[in-house]
Amino acid sequence: MSTSFDFKDLQRRMDGAISAFKSDLASLRTGRASSNLLDPIMVSAYGSQMPINQVANVTVPEPRMISVSVWDKQMVGAVDRAIRESNLGFNPIVDGTNLRIPLPELNEQRRKELVKIAHQYAEQARVAVRHVRRDGMDNLKKAEKEGDLSQDDVRSRSDKVQKLTDDTIAAIDAALVEKEAEIMHV
Incomplete structure (x- = not known):
């Protein structure tokens, strides 16, 4: 078993990206x-x-x-x-x-600016998640090269990492949609 690949660490880092994103969203004003x-x-x-x-x-x-x-x-x-x-x-x-x-009343233009900022925060979070994914994939390739993991193990773990990445990005997108609706609600 390889010690260079830690799935729980990848999970923890992706969860950290989500919580940082949610804290950024909380700082956006909704009235x-x-x-x-x-x-x-x-x-x-x-x-x-x-x-x-x-x-x-x-x-x-x-x-x-x-x-x-x-x-x-x-x-x-x-x-x-x-x-x-x-x-x-x-x-x-x-x-x-x-x-x-x-706090002034939010006008339509200001609401749109806040939505743009929320999208920027979401993109930063997605980039952070993709960096974590890349680190995980690099560790898998390294473990395969060193002979710690077979090709089948690498493939199944790569699929697991990709699924975690997809789920995390879906969670980011869902939080963004929710916040966007909250900002645009008059």
């Missing part, structure tokens, strides 16, 4: 405020890029308002800049160390 909306935003802080939740507290006091409480007074400008420069279309109102972000 209601959510603290997840700011998750993809990185702030230039202390000489490096940091997620916004490591320099501030993000809360949702009202359905159409996000509140960001910056912990370090000197970081308020950097957090404000990071939010404005993200492609999320937010204009924060600075009030001391707090930033209030009112």
Whole structure:
């Protein structure tokens, strides 16, 4: 039995691609405020890029308002800049160390932009899954070359890897369709 081919590892990595994709989708706005909306935003802080939740507290006091409480007074400008420069279309109102972000109503054009962003996230997830598949197939070829696996074993495991890949991409597509319907729902 080969130690160079680990099907569970491939499964784990593909599941990771799906969960990263779903977390990206959760950050897309669908009309209601959510603290997840700011998750993809990185702030230039202390000489490096940091997620916004490591320099501030993000809360949702009202359905159409996000509140960001910056912990370090000197970081308020950097957090404000990071939010404005993200492609999320937010204009924060600075009030001391707090930033209030009112969520505008979604118009048709903004909904279409959000759908495009969701499609980009889906494509990134599909590419990640295909990379995992390629790694698995390379490991199988290597194991065959080294004599660890017979051609029949390689073929059956290749089919298994391909089925896992197809199922994972189908799950990504299903999540995308669901999110697209949620975004376009008025």
